[in-house]
Amino acid sequence: KAGVTQTPRYLIKTRGQQVTLSCSPISGHRSVSWYQQTPGQGLQFLFEYFSETQRNKGNFPGRFSGRQFSNSRSEMNVSTLELGDSALYLCASSLDTGGTDTQYFGPGTRLTVL
Amino acid sequence: AQSVTQPDIHITVSEGASLELRCNYSYGATPYLFWYVQSPGQGLQLLLKYFSGDTLVQGIKGFEAEFKRSQSSFNLRKPSVHWSDAAEYFCAVGARTNAGKSTFGDGTTLTVKP
Numbered sequence: 035k036a037g038v039t040q041t042p043r044y045l046i047k048t049r050g051q052q053v054t055l056s057c058s059p060i061s062g063h064r065s066v067s068w069y070q071q072t073p074g075q076g077l078q079f080l081f082e083y084f085s086e087t088q089r090n091k092g093n094f095p096g097r098f099s100g101r102q103f104s105n106s107r108s109e110m111n112v113s114t115l116e117l118g119d120s121a122l123y124l125c126a127s128s129l130d131t132g133g134t135d136t137q138y139f140g141p142g143t144r145l146t147v148l
Numbered sequence: 149a150q151s152v153t154q155p156d157i158h159i160t161v162s163e164g165a166s167l168e169l170r171c172n173y174s175y176g177a178t179p180y181l182f183w184y185v186q187s188p189g190q191g192l193q194l195l196l197k198y199f200s201g202d203t204l205v206q207g208i209k210g211f212e213a214e215f216k217r218s219q220s221s222f223n224l225r226k227p228s229v230h231w232s233d234a235a236e237y238f239c240a241v242g243a244r245t246n247a248g249k250s251t252f253g254d255g256t257t258l259t260v261k262p
Contacts, residue, residue, distance in 0.1 A: 038191075067249065077238065077252035090249045124191055126250075137242075137250060139184070139191040 035061060038127050038140035046146045052113040055143045059106050059127030065089075066108040067137060068100060071122040080123075083108055084130055112145075120147045150175040150241050154253035161229050162261045169224040169256050171239030180242035181222040182250065183213055187235045195237075198222060209233070234260045 039058045047053050059066050067090075068080040079092040083102035100110040106127070112119055122144050126137035151174040161167050173179055180199055184192040196207025203215040213224045222239060236257050240250040 069252075076254045077240075079249050079251070082249055092249075126192075135180075135242075136182070136194060136197055138194065141191040144189070 038125055038138055040123075040125050040140040040143050042143060043141065044144045044146075046148065047115050048148050049115055049117060051115050052111060053115060053145060054109055054111045055123055055125075055145070057108045057110075057125030057127075057140060059108070059125075060138055063127035063129055063138075064106055065128045065130035065135070066102055066106060067126045067128075068108070068110050069124045069126065070094075071124055071142070072120070077124070080110065115147045117147050119145065121145060150179065150251045152239050152241050152251055152253035154237075154239055154256050156256045157254070158257045158259070160259040160261060163231050164228050167224075167226045167229045167233070167258070169237050169239075169258070171222045171224065171253060172220050173222060173239070173241045174220065175241055178217075181213075181215060182240040182242065183207065183211070183222070183224045184238045184240060185209075185235045186238065186255075192238065195224070229258075229260055231260045231262065234258055 041056045065084045067082040069077050071077045082090040086102045097113045102108045122142045124142045125140045128135040128137045153172045155170050182197045183195040186192050195211045196205050198205050198215045206212050211226050215222050236255045238255045239253045242250045
């Protein structure tokens with residue numbers, strides 16, 4: 035079974051631009067979560083989607099948004115990029131059976147904002 | 149609110165020596181606990197998890213961890229470290245009622261000396 039895939043793997047943008055990152059979960063997984071990883075702040079939870087609905091949200095500004103499609107694929111969007119948005123963005127998927135779920139992570143998208 | 153503390157930012161051990169990485173968590177109920185490993189530029193790979201039952205859990209690559217409720221700890225151990233174990237290790241706690249959202253520690257970087 036294929037793992038979580040994220041595209042693109044690397045991205046360079048300039049301040050003020052917007053960016054869209056994509057995540058394809060493991061087949062059959064219904065929950066997709068996004069995390070931001072930076073050297074200073076570590077791994078921080080952005081949001082989680084389940085059945086096309088945002089179910090959980092972390093403490094990030096409204097410039098960070100996401101969505102999930104009917105096939106469970108998810109995208110996250112960052113508008114008006116700032117230098118501080120440079121990070122590794124990780125996507126994780128899980129079955130979400132309501133019990134003992136495990137999150138499986140993708141390789142991440144490395145975003146650099148210049 | 150849930151939180152995770154990894155007291156050791158960096159640990160150096162000799163190849164063949166034993167390893168213990170510390171993790172303390174804060175959570176109001178019985179938590180889901182995880183250990184992940186991350187190689188440079190890569191996503192997170194799950195080493196092991198604890199949901200319930202036997203407090204000593206076995207994982208991949210010869211790792212094990214012990215859940216100690218009285219100490220709010222979930223320390224990761226390996227009897228004999230290999231050079232390929234050099235990486236960053238993250239402890240995480242997930243909530244049964246907050247599926248899809250994990251809180252991570254700041255990580256411990258492991259260096260293995262030949």
